[in-house]
Amino acid sequence: MNDHGLRYFGDYAPGAIYECGSVSIDAARIVSFGKGFDPQTFHVDPVVAAGGPFGGLIASGWHTAALTMRLLVDNYLSAEVRLGGAGVDEIRWPFPVRAGDTLRVRARPDGDSRDGG
């Protein structure tokens, strides 16, 4: 049971902003995730990445998406409203995420689908 006070659909106020915490990312985790799921050089090889398009190692966008999910599960979703997500619209990766960066997640329920998953 989480202690974020969100439990039933009615607890999620449409339009309200919920701060869902933050997570830091390091090079070892970037490389580990990259080797498993996204072995492009800029995700797995710091040396090659340094000469690549991003000038260094960056996290896979799927890694940042997964970390976002972790923060949502820990700090936003309720066991009572978890029914599995049907899908996701519009993921954007506007900035490279590098070792040492901290990701912060905010959720805002809309009126139609308030499970955030």
Place this chain on the structure above:
Amino acid sequence: MNDHGLRYFGDYAPGAIYECGSVSIDAARIVSFGKGFDPQTFHVDPVVAAGGPFGGLIASGWHTAALTMRLLVDNYLSAEVRLGGAGVDEIRWPFPVRAGDTLRVRARPDGDSRDGG
């Protein structure tokens, strides 16, 4: 260097179907990914999951998305056209993925964005 014969933008024929291989998923990997990124009971606890909404353990949708990326990197994307994805539209998880299932990925370049990433 991959050997799938896709290298430059012109190699990706809009509308053509590219088979990107397959990957099998097992319970240990479902649970491991779930513990890291999506610790909802139906992703991490086979016993609780058995009595849950899916009647058993299912993979996180982010796990299947990440495995899809892996198949795209291995069998579809070219080092020459990898510039990092700007985002993704419309991910759908129509069916639960269970231990023992095999995921198969197909890619179809459209005329606007042919990097598949």
